[in-house]
Amino acid sequence: MPRIIFFQPDGQRREVEAPVGSSVMLAAVQNNVRGIDADCGGCCSCATCHCYVDAAFLERLPAPEDMELEMLGGTAAERRPNSRLGCQIAMTAELDGLVVRLPDRQV
Amino acid sequence: MATAGARALVVVGASHAGAQVAASARAAGHAGPIRLIGEEPCLPYQRPPLSKGFLLGKVDAATLPIRAAAFYREEAIDLLPGTRVAAIDRSARTVTTAAGQRIGYDRLVLAVGARPRLPPVPGIALDGVLALRSLADAERLRERLPSVGAAVVIGGGFIGLEVAAALTALGKRVTVLEAQDRLLARAAAAPLAVHVAAVHRARGVDVRLRTTAARIDGADGRTRAVVCDDGSVLPADLVVVGIGVVPETALAAAAGLACTDGVEVDRFASTADPAVLAVGDCCRHPNAYAGRSLRLESVQHAVDQAKAAGATAAGRPTPYEAVPWFWSDQFDMKLQMVGLCAGWTHHVVRGDPATGRFSIFYFRDGRLLAIDSINRAAEHVAGRRLLAAGRSPSADEVADESFDLAAAARA
Ligand SMILES: Cc1cc2nc3c(=O)[nH]c(=O)nc-3n(C[C@H](O)[C@H](O)[C@H](O)COP(=O)(O)OP(=O)(O)OC[C@H]3O[C@@H](n4cnc5c(N)ncnc54)[C@H](O)[C@@H]3O)c2cc1C
Ligand code: FES
Numbered sequence: 001m002p003r004i005i006f007f008q009p010d011g012q013r014r015e016v017e018a019p020v021g022s023s024v025m026l027a028a029v030q031n032n033v034r035g036i037d038a039d040c041g042g043c044c045s046c047a048t049c050h051c052y053v054d055a056a057f058l059e060r061l062p063a064p065e066d067m068e069l070e071m072l073g074g075t076a077a078e079r080r081p082n083s084r085l086g087c088q089i090a091m092t093a094e095l096d097g098l099v100v101r102l103p104d105r106q107v
Numbered sequence: 108m109a110t111a112g113a114r115a116l117v118v119v120g121a122s123h124a125g126a127q128v129a130a131s132a133r134a135a136g137h138a139g140p141i142r143l144i145g146e147e148p149c150l151p152y153q154r155p156p157l158s159k160g161f162l163l164g165k166v167d168a169a170t171l172p173i174r175a176a177a178f179y180r181e182e183a184i185d186l187l188p189g190t191r192v193a194a195i196d197r198s199a200r201t202v203t204t205a206a207g208q209r210i211g212y213d214r215l216v217l218a219v220g221a222r223p224r225l226p227p228v229p230g231i232a233l234d235g236v237l238a239l240r241s242l243a244d245a246e247r248l249r250e251r252l253p254s255v256g257a258a259v260v261i262g263g264g265f266i267g268l269e270v271a272a273a274l275t276a277l278g279k280r281v282t283v284l285e286a287q288d289r290l291l292a293r294a295a296a297a298p299l300a301v302h303v304a305a306v307h308r309a310r311g312v313d314v315r316l317r318t319t320a321a322r323i324d325g326a327d328g329r330t331r332a333v334v335c336d337d338g339s340v341l342p343a344d345l346v347v348v349g350i351g352v353v354p355e356t357a358l359a360a361a362a363g364l365a366c367t368d369g370v371e372v373d374r375f376a377s378t379a380d381p382a383v384l385a386v387g388d389c390c391r392h393p394n395a396y397a398g399r400s401l402r403l404e405s406v407q408h409a410v411d412q413a414k415a416a417g418a419t420a421a422g423r424p425t426p427y428e429a430v431p432w433f434w435s436d437q438f439d440m441k442l443q444m445v446g447l448c449a450g451w452t453h454h455v456v457r458g459d460p461a462t463g464r465f466s467i468f469y470f471r472d473g474r475l476l477a478i479d480s481i482n483r484a485a486e487h488v489a490g491r492r493l494l495a496a497g498r499s500p501s502a503d504e505v506a507d508e509s510f511d512l513a514a515a516a517r518a
Contacts, residue, residue: 026170032177039410041153041171042160045434045443047488067441067484073513074488 002096004028009035009104018091024100025049025086035102042087044068048106049086050075054099058082061089077103113139116420117202117212119192119358121145123154123409124387125218126173129184131417141184142210144202147241148189150176155406157245158269159436163276164249168242195362197380214420217359217370217385218413221352221404226261230323235330236346239266251345255279258345259333261320263290265435267349268303271312272437274345282313282341284320284333293351294433296448298467299479302460303437310438320346354389354402367391369402374426376416386416395428396494397447405433430494432487439463443487446477446494455506458483466490468505475499485513492516 001017004027008014012034018027028036028049037048044067053061061084064072068088072079086100116132118125121143129143145151152171160166179186191205201209223238225231237248248270258274260267263285271281285292290307291300307314315335323346324332333341356366364378365371369391376384376392387409391402411429418425432445440463451469458465466480466487475498478490489512493500496516504510 022170029172030170030175032175032181038173039406040434041156041173042166043155043434043436044484045441067482070484071488073485074491 002091002093002098004091004095004098004100006033006035007099007101008033009102020091020093022091023087024051024084024089024091024098027091028086028100028102033102035106036086037106038087040087044071044085044088047071047074047085048076050077050103050106051084051086052080052101052103053082053084053089054101055082057095057098060094064088075103076105076107114213115139115211116141116214116216117210118143118216118218119145119202120218120220120355120387120389121147121151121186121188122218122220122387123151123173123406124220124413125216126151127410127413128216128218128384128386128417128420130174130178130182131414132421133182133184133417135418135421135423137417137421139213141182142187143179143184144187144190144192144204144210146189146191147243149242150174150179150186150188152242154240155434157242158239158266158273161245162249162270162273168246171242192358195358195383197362197383200382213382215383216376216416216420217383217389218387218409219355219358219389221354221388223348224351224353225348226320226350228320228322230325230330231348233323233325233330233346234328235325235344236323236348238348239270240352248345248347252277252279255345257342258282258347259284259320259341259343260347260349261333262348262350263287263292263304263314263316264349264351265291265294265433267347268307268437269435270347270349271307272310274347275307275310275312276438279345280313281311282315282333282343283307284318284335285314285316286319288316290314290316295444295479296451296454296467296469296477298454298456299442299444299481302481303440303442306438306440306463352388352404354391356389359383359385359389371400374428375419375424376412376427377419384416384420386413392427394431394447395426396430397449403431405431407432430491432491439482441482441484443480443484444477445487445490446475448477448479451476453502455502457486457505457508468502470499470502473499473501475505489513489516 040046
């Protein structure tokens with residue numbers, strides 16, 4: 001199963017397994033990784049699953065759809081070039097070892 | 108009973124609002140025990156996907172919990188699923204469960220939500236007539252789908268329309284009955300409703316306005332057809348009722364707390380008894396944005412009010428002042444609403460509705476009240492910032508697509 005390495009807002013490193021097809025947001029919630037709120041439950045409507053994807057993985061991810069890009073305009077923490085919404089990133093085998101940093105706030 | 112040094116917090120209702128109150132009280136420094144008591148047998152879960160991805164089979168139950176079990180353990184939140192609270196004794200400061208267990212509290216938060224309203228028509232109890240509120244409801248609905256050819260949805264509100272869209276996408280013949288002269292009569296403005304009706308009809312939904320169900324006919328206890336007030340007969344193997352909800356006020360009312368379409372609370376979510384708070388769908392609160400008392404049914408409201416109430420319960424009184432927002436997904440429409448449009452006198456459409464991507468801005472006396480966006484998330488998020496900051500661009504400005512809304516929101 002592909003792994004995701006999260007860095008929580010408190011700096012703690014959390015390595016979790018995420019089934020192929022599942023989202024980065026779900027992997028965080030299901031493993032009690034702190035720093036993701038996911039208020040809309042993955043409907044791409046709240047922007048509280050904001051995360052920073054490590055540059056090395058950025059081009060391995062499918063490009064964000066328009067809706068995600070537009071919602072990224074509403075993140076609480078600073079939007080950066082590597083900002084993504086965790087609920088819109090589906091895990092694949094190629095993403096094994098994905099490094100994701102969580103912002104200090106989601107609202 | 109807990110001692111003053113470790114005050115006990117009891118939360119009744121373990122869903123969006125209840126889970127958030129418990130988490131926020133802990134985060135705000137509540138040091139005593141926290142009990143989160145919920146009637147449903149599972150972890151608190153996300154309700155919105157039930158009428159969207161879950162119905163479509165894109166989302167399964169395992170992905171619905173709002174937080175993992177480990178979260179409640181780590182936060183020392185004692186979750187009691189499958190437990191119904193039957194009574195509150197405010198003088199003794201205890202709640203009694205249906206099984207007869209008495210649990211003491213120093214602070215009590217009611218987060219008991221709402222239940223679907225059912226029309227009093229003959230046949231409502233037939234097998235095949237369902238309302239959609241809980242995961243159990245959604246599972247029953249999903250299990251039935253393989254044997255459904257035609258469905259009737261009673262009520263053209265958000266949940267009814269989401270169900271209609273999902274069932275249509277699954278290849279069912281769907282009729283929506285709406286008593287009013289337009290869809291979304293309770294929850295949204297006419298300009299949005301007109302567009303939504305057109306999209307549903309274009310996708311093959313038979314939308315019947317000014318029409319109600321007079322009775323539901325069955326055979327061998329199973330639903331066969333809906334007979335409308337105009338005499339028309341619609342064959343139906345499935346009837347989904349979505350005519351709104353009734354707030355759960357029985358517990359509070361029996362305990363002598365004031366209830367009028369919801370448990371009455373102040374801007375700190377407190378009832379007249381300072382030891383008892385109420386949050387989410389079950390309460391009627393003075394809404395800072397609307398400038399009047401109302402009841403809201405949304406995840407935003409449940410979560411934001413619960414954050415304030417959690418801090419208040421932890422001894423840090425915090426008023427609830429968030430700008431309301433809501434979303435709904437139907438077919439390829441992502442509807443996002445921010446603000447409250449009640450009392451609007453003028454509206455402006457930004458973008459071309461024919462493209463399926465546009466926003467509707469609602470004004471009263473030149474002041475922006477609310478924005479409905481259809482597949483225009485950027486304008487929704489800009490709108491959230493504008494309204495939170497109390498800024499109001501003019502109607503002329505928003506009508507001009509070259510006017511930079513996001514910049515106005517940042518200014
Ligand atoms: C199908 C569906 C789709 C929705 N879609 C959206 C959407 O897209 N966007 C949006 O913003 N909102 C949506 N909503 C609304 C949103 O889910 C509600 O506003 C929200 O769930 C309210 O949260 P709550 O915690 O106040 O109440 P509820 O979620 O109703 O939870 C109340 C809980 O209390 C429990 N309870 C009640 N009485 C007792 C008792 N005596 N003892 C113990 N437990 C008790 C109930 O079993 C329930 O689990 C949707 C709702 C439904 C049903
Ligand atoms: S969970 Fe709401 S946008 Fe991702």
